[in-house]
Amino acid sequence: MALVKMENAVKNYKVGKVEVPALRGITLSIEKGDFAAIAGPSGSGKTTMLNLFGCLDKPTGGKVYIEEHDIITLKPDQLADVRNQHIGFIFQSFNLIPVLTAFENVEFPLILLKKHGPGTRRKKVLEMLAAVGIADLANRLPGEMSGGQQQRVAIARALVKQPDYVLADEPTANIDTKTGHEILELMRSMNEKLGTTFIFSTHDPKVMEMARRLITVRDGLVESDVRR
Amino acid sequence: MLRLALRNVFRNKRRSFLTGLSIAVAVMIAVYLWSLVSGILDDMFDNMVRLNNGHVRVLNKNYVKRERMMPLGENIPDYRAISQAAQDAPNVTLAVGRIKFGILLENQDKSKPVFANGIVPETESRISHLDQKIVEGRLIQAGEAEMNIGVNLARDLDLKVGDTLTVLTQTAYGSVAALNLKIVGIFSFGVQSIDKSTVYIPLDKTQQLLDLDNRVTEIFVFIREMNRSRPAAREIQAILDRDFPGQYLARAWQDEGIIYFYMTWARYAYAFLYFLVLFLSSFTILNTMFMSVLERTHEIGMMKALGMKDRQVMWVIVLEALLIGGIASVIGAAWGAGIAYYLATVGIDFTKTFDQMGRINLPISYVYRAIFSWGIISFGLGMGILFSALAAVPPALRAARLEPTEALRE
16 A cells, blocks of 8 residues: 655755756655665755655645645645654654753654653653663753664654654764664664654665665656665 | 743753843833832822812812912802812812912021911811821911921021911902911921921911901812812812802812823833833843744754644744743842832932922922832733743744744755
8 A cells, every 4th residue: 555655746946046856757656564765866856755755845746645645735734734643754863852851852743643641652652762772861861862872762753653654864874884774773673563664765875775675766756666 | 842941941041041131120120110100100199189289179260360379369258158068069078278378487587488378277187197297396276376387497497396486478458467476396298399388377367367267268179089089070160160150160189280291191101111121121032032943943843844833833932932031020020029119118218319409399209119019010020921922923933934844954
């Protein structure tokens, strides 16, 4: 089943008075359970694709469907709801809220979700921190943790609400190779254990090797789409 | 959300502290200045009413035209009838006549023209509280050739209790009259214009001196509520017009001369000043929150990516401003209340200043006292919080309108 799909999606950005094409017509669907890497050189359109998958942006042309919703028709608040209820995000630079502890950062999307009481939230957060291997760091502030630890918090934050899919924009770019490998391993084990769909962008060949589906983009077009 | 806002407030402690300080100082100024100005104005109104006007003053219409000259000829021959009629009007508690005239006081080689008030000693305690203001000797008695003089006047003319003076004046018919009066008491109202140039003489003796038997130049009317003076004046005017068409005028204290008008405007002018102070200080909140939003653009973009809605983002920013502004306003109001309390109990003594300034014709006391009012304090507090919240709206809107993709790129 397609969780999210693009039909001839086009995205242009205005730089000054010039329209720069970022995506030139992409047709692609992500299936439940995918562990997909979007690879390609800088400026190939990886981040733009993730933004469209993430309901953070709307296409200039073509269609993007998330859970059968055409995102072009959704209002800002509805887009926020879709992001909150269906999508988990992992960012390149971790992007934790610096004034909140690891526990509170992971709890944050659950508070926005407004579905669980404090007791349930606490249980879910602690389980998820244990699953990513940092149960003992629950009360640390982001500034008191290493890059790898922060990215684990970010993964826990993305997964705690059990989203339909998780988008990760170059999740290993800001950490050393060994930690990066561990983070990827963690993501893959979550994919296998919880069945969470992952879509991540990368230009690191080692990361591409770990993906079970490799989508290569170049100049705003899909060059290849290989399942392994 | 509250926890997030609270942590953000403490993120940049120095900035939050300075912002809070400016709000606190503004609220403090608003509270104590307001208390002081209200205290001074209330004191002036009170002095004006008790010493110069009563709540409503009945006068001969011709007297009004030349009031500065104190024309004794334009008096109230129907004093008894009018004071009786006024007493019977609803809400009136007291209606009593008096005569205000000029005399020359002489002692050895010094002389001084002063205002003399012919008063009914028994009722004066309910009007000016003269009996309580006597600092030496006693209150004058009806039927006796006595007077009470102001403390500054006594000092200027070297007069003591027990001295007898010959006072010179003109009668209602223009002839010169003189009377020996014994000083039986010295009073101090703490009001420059009264203590320096006023004497009180029993009304009956005054009538005798001025050839004004059974007549007075003005009738002071007091009613139950000072603020209802204007309708009361209209009611009394109706009675006067019915019984003595075209002869007399009943005037509420608010309509006496220009002082009330100026004082009311002074109140508005000061109110404007408080708002200006609060308004200016609210710019520090505006600035702080803008800086804070700008610094956190990336973070706000991330929170919106996680599904935070525009109004939730706005609320966090406004909440932060409210926390700073709220805590600061409470502290500022407490400071202001402390100063107001001090000024209400101790006051500011302007005795020396007034002595140097010479005579000024405003019914201002020597000692300025603030009023300590919970109403003023809570109003200042409320305004501080309100201005803080309002000032946070523009930066909060900016934060709410950030596009997550653009904010994340920063």
